[in-house]
Amino acid sequence: MTLDDAPPPALSITPWHWLRRNLFNTWYNSLLTLVCLWLLFQVLQAVLGWVFTQAQWTVVQTNLRLFFIGRYPPNLAWRIWLVLGTVVGLAGLSWGSLAPPRSPWFKRGVSIVTAIALGVAILLPLPLPPRLWLGAIVLLLFGSFGLGKRFATLLKPQLVWAWLGAFPILLWLIGGGLGLRSVSTNLWNGLLLTMLLATTSIVLAFPFSVLLALGRQSNLPVVRWFCTLFVEIVRGLPLIGILFLAQVMLPLILPVELRLDRLLRAIAGLVLFNAAYLAENVRAGLQAVPRGQSEAARALGLNPLLVLWLIVLPQALRVVIPAIVGQFISLFKDTSLLSIFALVELTGIARSVLAQPQFLGRYAEVYLFVGLIYWVFCYSMSIASRRLERHLGIGHKRT
């Protein structure tokens, strides 16, 4: 080995050096570190003491099924497992085919996700069948990921259609009818309902938001004025006010024959709300497309609709994907407000668990557990969005 081949000398940072540099480099930093350490010690002592000695986690343990699928008929639970399997399979395919070919992070990412999922499946205090289901689904994720990676070029253009096609099938599996025993929407509870509300309302709100954004950019003053008014009014109101509008006003302004159930009214309110917020994101995307693009397309003789569909929208929407993911995260959190309107989603089920006489007053345990579920979903979505942003090469570039 010549001198040129030799690796650079390893940077040897001893723990002592690290401490000196990161925690005790100036007198006020040392002071700050000590204060923080003392606070951390006090808090950890109190919290850990509570978690391991005072808290009674049986309330979570006995109600696990309630938290996830609520009062969905237990003998039909296989349908929910099938739904989860389909979603996970599709997600694995998309992940595998969308991930950049040779980036180290997603191989590590897959291993980490698989390990965590397997760990949860093994450690959760569940009876045997759900554990087997969980294990199978983890394997499915692994397999579909490999498949997606293998046939990436083939699958990539079909992904959107696959997801859109799967959506009604999933709804059919959950709701029944057409040969399956139908399950009333009153029994769609817990995390299942939260996920359903969030995905349905974002999917439905998206086309509206594109129309609103285009309307706001339109050169017809009346259209522009209508769209601006709608977006600004909805954005000036609290979500709870919009939901009140949907729950109370919708039955009043619709004909008597058309009776929407509570769930549909809730979705209508969420769609109204999210369309306005998404419209602003989409508008930002539209503004980011250089004028030259549409001018060039028009010069080629494309008519305005084709210019929009083939040239402007694909570029605009690509820019706003991270913003849309951000909106989805906040929508996912906002669905908790529906518990105020007597819908039994994740937060609502927490309240009904707390109403069980043997678990009165176990607020901290239940709310912490439910908070953990929300946190896992939102945090992984925000990580995914950050990765996506870097992958698409948009957003802020580091200098």
Added chain:
Amino acid sequence: MKTQGSIPLWRDARFWWVVGQVLVVLLTAIAIAIFWSNLSHNLQQLGIQFGFGFLNSQAAFDIGETPISYLPSDNYARALQVGLANSLRVTVFGIVLATVVGVTAGIARLSDNWLVRQLALVYVETLRNTPLLLQLFFWYFAVFLGFPRLPAHIQLPGPIYLTQQTVALPWFHTTRDTNIWLLMLGANLVLVWAWHWWDSRAAAPALPLLLKLLSTLVLTVAIALSVLESEFLRWDAPRIVEANITGGLQLSPEFGALLVGLSLYTATFIAEIVRGGVQSVSQGQWEAARALGLKPGYILRLVIFPQALRSIVPSLGNQYLNLAKNSSLAIAIGYPDLYAVASTTYNQTGRAVEVMVLISVTYLSISLVISSLINWYNRTVQLVER
């Protein structure tokens, strides 16, 4: 000019400009007409006539917290005013608290102290990724109602007393002479400002502004103390007297939970905005300021922050708007804010349309006021270009 006439009508932009707008107006009008006829038909079925006359009838429900005087025998209009006052109270205090916590956490995220950085990160990522409603439930049921019942209590240094019925903090109380004090201090400021303005017209001011301010302040305070023989504000610490807490600022658990929950949640977003703003100032500015020999605190205050504010203020305004709107979640923990009182009004009278109009108009006005204040402030920090 025959070619002019040969353009088919459906390819003419001017034709579509007119027809498109007419179509939109027509469709909207038809939709509104259908909704309106349904609405009046449905209201007739329910036996309700549209009108705001019901606001004058007796409310007959009690409100837990009344910053302005209210009795159940008052009318609905008064009840709604109480709700509005409660909403504004929590919004104003919430904005102040969220800004303080948020800016602190945002700067902590950029600290060169590893531990401080990580703690701020954990705080931001935990609270930002869980729903506010759940956090409010947690604060109210698990924390504020988890405090011991009087006469048992938790005492924090301050003195701050935590009990299930009330949270008591030390606070200032105005005295009978507070207004005269304010007047004198105001006059003092005007005087100093005039003096400094007069001084700065000359080549070099004789005294720095701070010194002028300090010297006159000391003089004013000395005069005021000897003439008025009373304090500006009285420091009022709560005391435990016979199994009861007196004095200080006493907060209900509902208000406390809402204020803490709203501010800590909004502060995480403010922290990210502050961090983004500070990071958007180019590295060269730091280096230049350090090269001039400024201390880190001065660099942040004099060089970085004024520039960062330009990108911070607009997003900060959005967060203030969010806080004001989110204060409506008060209904979930029983704090009688505007939305909660309006909701009770709706339940008692069934006046859906009128209540909806009142809620919308009030929240829209609050949003408008906040956004115009922020816009006004934004203009003062923006870079002035040609």
